[in-house]
Every structure is written in structure tokens, then in C-alpha cells.
Amino acid sequence: MLNFSFVNPTQIHFGEGQISSLTSSIPQDAKVLVVYGGGSIKKNGVYEQVSNALNAHTWGEFAGIEPNPSYQTCMQAVAMVREQGYDYILAVGGGSVIDGCKFIAAAALFDGEPWDILGKGAEVKSALPLGVVLTLPATGSESNSFSVISNKDTNDKLPFATTLVQPQFAVLDPDVMKTLPERQLANGVVDAFVHTMEQYLTYPVNAKVQDRFAEGLLLTLMEEGPSVFGQDVSYEVRANVMWSATMALNGLIGAGVPQDWGTHMIGHELTAVYGLDHAQTLAIVLPRMMEEQKEPKRDKLLQYAQRVLGLDTSDPDAAIEQAIAKTEAFFHSVNMPTRLRDYGLGEEVADKIVAQLERHGMTALGEHQSVTLDKSRNILLRSV
Amino acid sequence: MLNFSFVNPTQIHFGEGQISSLTSSIPQDAKVLVVYGGGSIKKNGVYEQVSNALNAHTWGEFAGIEPNPSYQTCMQAVAMVREQGYDYILAVGGGSVIDGCKFIAAAALFDGEPWDILGKGAEVKSALPLGVVLTLPATGSESNSFSVISNKDTNDKLPFATTLVQPQFAVLDPDVMKTLPERQLANGVVDAFVHTMEQYLTYPVNAKVQDRFAEGLLLTLMEEGPSVFGQDVSYEVRANVMWSATMALNGLIGAGVPQDWGTHMIGHELTAVYGLDHAQTLAIVLPRMMEEQKEPKRDKLLQYAQRVLGLDTSDPDAAIEQAIAKTEAFFHSVNMPTRLRDYGLGEEVADKIVAQLERHGMTALGEHQSVTLDKSRNILLRSV
Numbered sequence A, B: 001m002l003n004f005s006f007v008n009p010t011q012i013h014f015g016e017g018q019i020s021s022l023t024s025s026i027p028q029d030a031k032v033l034v035v036y037g038g039g040s041i042k043k044n045g046v047y048e049q050v051s052n053a054l055n056a057h058t059w060g061e062f063a064g065i066e067p068n069p070s071y072q073t074c075m076q077a078v079a080m081v082r083e084q085g086y087d088y089i090l091a092v093g094g095g096s097v098i099d100g101c102k103f104i105a106a107a108a109l110f111d112g113e114p115w116d117i118l119g120k121g122a123e124v125k126s127a128l129p130l131g132v133v134l135t136l137p138a139t140g141s142e143s144n145s146f147s148v149i150s151n152k153d154t155n156d157k158l159p160f161a162t163t164l165v166q167p168q169f170a171v172l173d174p175d176v177m178k179t180l181p182e183r184q185l186a187n188g189v190v191d192a193f194v195h196t197m198e199q200y201l202t203y204p205v206n207a208k209v210q211d212r213f214a215e216g217l218l219l220t221l222m223e224e225g226p227s228v229f230g231q232d233v234s235y236e237v238r239a240n241v242m243w244s245a246t247m248a249l250n251g252l253i254g255a256g257v258p259q260d261w262g263t264h265m266i267g268h269e270l271t272a273v274y275g276l277d278h279a280q281t282l283a284i285v286l287p288r289m290m291e292e293q294k295e296p297k298r299d300k301l302l303q304y305a306q307r308v309l310g311l312d313t314s315d316p317d318a319a320i321e322q323a324i325a326k327t328e329a330f331f332h333s334v335n336m337p338t339r340l341r342d343y344g345l346g347e348e349v350a351d352k353i354v355a356q357l358e359r360h361g362m363t364a365l366g367e368h369q370s371v372t373l374d375k376s377r378n379i380l381l382r383s384v
Helices: A018-025 A046-053 A071-084 A095-107 A115-119 A174-179 A182-200 A208-227 A235-248 A262-274 A278-292 A298-307 A316-333 A348-359 A373-382 B018-025 B046-053 B071-084 B095-107 B115-119 B174-179 B182-200 B208-227 B235-248 B262-274 B278-292 B298-307 B316-333 B348-359 B373-382
Strands: A004-014 A031-035 A058-062 A088-093 A130-134 A146-151 A156-161 A169-172 B004-014 B031-035 B058-062 B088-093 B130-134 B146-151 B156-161 B169-172
Touching (some): A004 A018, A018 A169, A031 A071, A031 A095, A046 A088, A071 A095, A071 A146, A088 A095, A095 A115, A095 A146, A115 A156, A146 A262, A156 A262, A169 A235, A174 A235, A182 A208, A182 A262, A208 A235, A208 A298, A208 A316, A208 B208, A208 B235, A235 B208, A262 A278, A262 A373, A278 A316, A278 A373, A298 A316, B004 B018, B004 B235, B018 B046, B018 B169, B031 B095, B058 B071, B071 B095, B071 B146, B088 B095, B095 B115, B095 B130, B095 B146, B115 B156, B146 B262, B156 B262, B169 B235, B174 B235, B182 B208, B182 B278, B208 B235, B208 B298, B208 B316, B262 B278, B262 B348, B262 B373, B278 B316, B278 B373, B298 B316, B348 B373
Parallel strands (some): A004 A169, A031 A058, A031 A088, A088 A130, A130 A169, B031 B058, B031 B088, B130 B169
Antiparallel strands (some): A146 A156
16 A cells, blocks of 8 residues: 545535535625536526525526536636625536636636646635535546646646645535436446546555445446436435445545556547547547556456456456456446547547647656557557 | 435545654644553654654643543543643544543533533533544544543443544554554454444445445455464555554445444443453454344345355355354454453343443444343343
């Protein structure tokens, strides 16, 4: 096990009816900006529940944070915060809205050009307090300090992180999943699965608790993921998927173990250039990354094959091949394509994405920094 | 899954050499009272590491917190805090020292008779900040808000809990386990195991993540526990046991699931009356509790048999019997007796402990409140 420091200070309120806890979770004297996305919360009852809970608060709203939240849209919210003196941000949405709100919370108090937080890694010295009502389990952003923001003008998709933007609380009510489109549900399951894999499928450091926890999340997502679609889904299936997605990226399973994140870095570029959903890119890249890194990841691939997939590993090479095939089959089981051609893309992608990786300094990815640009190109070519 | 609220704000610093992080974890201007137990920390290098880390701080010390920390001893420390104006408590020890320090932190600022916090459940309105250097992995007290204090005059052993006494940080350096006596190591493994069981072995609520996490801890403790003794133990074995013990009682695996704690309630009385170590009492009571509650716990006993012990459950009754036998065998594998007679005690225990339970209002224990005093008597009689 590697040395680590870990804390997660986000207060979780989990379960049916928990949106009402907003009333006491946000200070009574706060001036709250409620930030959301395309307006689905007005159709599924979430907006109404939030309004009711904030009945005695002073609040306004900003709508229109898009998937892959853009710097440009976020800066409109920042202007509104500054002009109207909001001092608390409430994100009501999925990972995109939450990531956007993290940037809004930091940018509103930033002294200088806020793009520098992303483009130059400028230090965030303060941020407005942030709370979350999660409407789409997927990214884990509701209880971590990471955010990824896109620049529509430059095709950049860049991360920043600071504990100052970690949500103070997050409301997780599985009932909000009832009205989610199938595509978003599939995105969530795949995103949570790949988050777990990025922290698990590296090399062994004999961190038994972390390994068992990661395997528990993978097993749960594989068991519940394919059943999460439709109106007749049980509350428990939704609850298990939602809690898995939060636990997959709240820092716990990654504490004390090596991490990869190469799949994410390549995936981010695919989204930035071709507009694919984040999870769609992960489902394409992960199986190819597993193939490309078969040797350095050998021990963990076998552990995954055995403990998560229940495969016979007496022929290790065959087991690894099966494990990769079963991972891809799992993505298919939640109706998630795993090839570039499924989106009308071909070999031309490789050079374009490699150029993007190079431009962003992503020339050595993975837990050993051994995924060179050449290997990334191979991964992309094999992804066609 | 049941609704829940969960947060754990204790900052964990895990790994070799982490005691040095005290320097920056405690405010520079704090006046720190370092509280410890019998002085073993002066022989194993921990005291020296703490002293070095606090080189630039103002600090004093209070030694002598005993196993099953007593109200009487804690009140001596409270007097010292009040007289000398300490404003930060640093617990250096295992669960007893930490539990004692939680009470000291609360009692020092309590307006009235501090025993009322325990005896009458009086509300704690403030407490001194508390940090921890853990020297014995076992109770999980280093990152939770619970404390159990004994009254030497009255044979009471009573709990209190408030987030005000949750440690701000906890340093977990597995190297401190090198010099622990075998009895304390065994106590730690058993304590962590039974903490997990109290939150796992109840009835199913389809909380898949919580179940998998609990099973991961049980598996890890069963794999690593028997190897934790002696000088030649690898760092990883110690680290896995230490992290398991913290995760077993930091609130995570118990969030959203029913909990039992009947074994603990009976065990506390055994310690209060006969002076057995806490874990010794748990190893006696748990197997008997499993037998007594075989029917209400049936589904979870079978899940435990299958997933943790790898047993064939095609004959469910036989599998449950084997599961109980294997649990007891695991305790023996860490040199932990499982019978009252191993401590020279017999049937006379039953009436005495039942009277204690009655006196403390523990007349209906367990996840269904179905363990009546008669059932507790059965459990004790079978424990001989």
C-alpha cells in the first residue's frame, strides 16, 4: 500500500425524499444561485422539490449549463453571481452541472482571468460554498474536488481541482433516475465503472481493502447496470447504481494505490474534437487500453478476471482475453457502443487525437507513464 | 437500502513516517495536551516521533489512561486541562486512549457534572479539538464520534457520541504495530471483525455496495489476521489490518443498512463485571449470538457463508452451522479464546450479566430488538 492522506468532507443525504434536507443544509441567510442544465428538472418534479425546500431562502436561478460544460456558459453565470451578489451556489444536475458550478464558484472570486485556472493552472485561493442535488449518477463530482471544463472556441477540455470547490453537501435521491433517458443512464453506469477501473486495473501493491472495495463496485455495477432502464426498475437497483457511482470517485478506493487515468485522457480529447459523450469515449478506449497494456497490467487483469468475472485463470492468457471481451460485452449490455465506427468515425481519428494529446502535454499516460503517443495512436487505430 | 446521512470529516494520514505530519496538522498556536496510556509509547519510538513533530508547539502530557478508560482517570486529565489552559487534545494510543480523550475533550468544557454525559445522556454543546496518533488498530475510534467510558465505582460501562468529539485528523502508521503484544494485536483483529459483523450480519435490504464492502473487510481480516503476529510481518499485512479496522467503524459500511450491536452490549457488561478485554468478550458472545439468531439472520448467514467463507450452501442448515464454526475457528487462529470457561467463568455469569443488562435498559437487543433478556441469558449459558 502506498502512503496516503484522505478525507471526504461532503455530507451525503441519501434516499427518497431527501431533497427536502436542503432547507437545513444551506444557511438561512445565504443568497443562493440555483444552477441547472437543459430544464429536465422542470418536468420531473425536481425543480418543484428544490423550490419547496428553499421556500424560506432568497434565491435565483441560472439555466443552460450544457453537457461538457463550457467556459463561455459558466462565465455568464459568473457575471450573474457578481452583479447580483449571490454567495451560495446550488448545483441541481449531473456531473456537467456540478463541474460547471465548481468553476463558477471559483471563478466568481478569482482575481484575474478565470480561464487561467484551467489553461495555466492558476491557484484558486477562495470559492463560494457549493451544495449539490444530484440528478444523474455518473461522475462522482458530487463529492469530490475535481472539475473538467471545455472551451468552445479552442476545443480544449481541461481539468482543475481544489478542495475549495468540494461540495459541502450532496443530496442523492435515487427517485430522480426514474425519468432519465436511457442514454444518460448508460453513460452513468459506464462512467462509474471506468472510474473504478482507472483506480483498480494498474499493478498490485497489496492494498487488500482498496482492491476488495473496487471489486465490490465493479460487481455491483455489472449486476445492476443492465437492469437500470425503464419505469419498472426497483428503487434498490437505482439506489445501488447511484451509491456505486458516488463511491467510485470520492477518493476512497484510490487512496493508497497507483492510478491510471490514461483512458480518460484519450477520451477527453475524443469528446473535445468529435463531441461524443464522455462515457461513450471511455467505452471505446478502455477495452483497447486493456489490450495495449496487457503485460504491465497482467497481474491485476488476472485478479479482475477471477474475482469480478469469476473466470478460470488456469490459462492466464486466455483468461485475460476473455476478461477484455467480457468488459466490452458488459458495455454492450447497457446499450453502449464500443467502437469509433459506431459513431461514423475511422482511422483519421488517430492523428487528430494524438496531436491534441501532444498539445496538452499528454505524452506519457498511465500508472507507469508508459503509454506514449505511439501507444495512444495504436489504441485509437484499434478502436475503429 | 435505508435512507441515510453520512459524512466522515476526519483527515487520515496513512503510512510510514506520517507521525511527522503532526507538525502541520495541529494549529501552531495551540496549547496541546498529549494524552497516552501505560507508557509503551516511550519504548517503541512513538513518543519520540511525537515530541519531534511537536518541537515548535507548546505542549504538556498526561499519562495513565487505562484499558476501558475510567471516568475517574479522565477527570484527572480534565482537571489538568482546566488548570493549565490546554486547548487541544492529542490522543496517542489505541481505542481506550482515544475514547478517554473524547470524554476529556467534552468534559473539559461541560457546564455541570460531566458524568451526566454518560449516565444521563446530557447534551454536549462544545468540546476541545482532538487529534489522534493511533498505536493499536482495533476500535475505529480514531475516525468516529463514539466513546465508551467505565466507572470504576459503579461497574458501569457507558457510551456517548457527538460529532463534536470526532477527531480532526488521525495518523495511521502501520509501523507502530511492530512492538505490540500479541494479545493486543489479536484484540484488534477480533474487534474490527466483530464491528463489521454487527453492521453486516442482520437482514438483507439489497444494499449491494455496503454488503460488498463489509465482505471485503471480513475477507481481509481473515486473510491477514493470522499473519499479523511477530517481528517478521510484512508492512503490507500490518497496513491492511490497520486500514480494515478504521474502515470497519467509520460509519461507511453501516450507512443505509440495519445494525445489530447486541454482541457489543452483552460484551460491555462482561468487561464491566469481570474485566475481560473488550475483544475477548466479543469472541465469546458473537458465535452464540449467531446460533441464537440463526433464523432471523438466516439470509445474511447464508450470504456470509457463500461470499466470505466460500462454503457450499446447497444444504443451508449445514452451511450455517459450518459458518458459525468457521467464525469461531478464525478467532482461535488469532489465539483468541471463545468460551467463558477459558477465563475461569461458568454459568453464574448469566444471571449477573442479565441483571446488568436490565439495569442499563438493554432488554431488547439486536436489529429487530428481538434479543430479550431471556435470549441474552441463553446466549450466556451457551457461552460457558
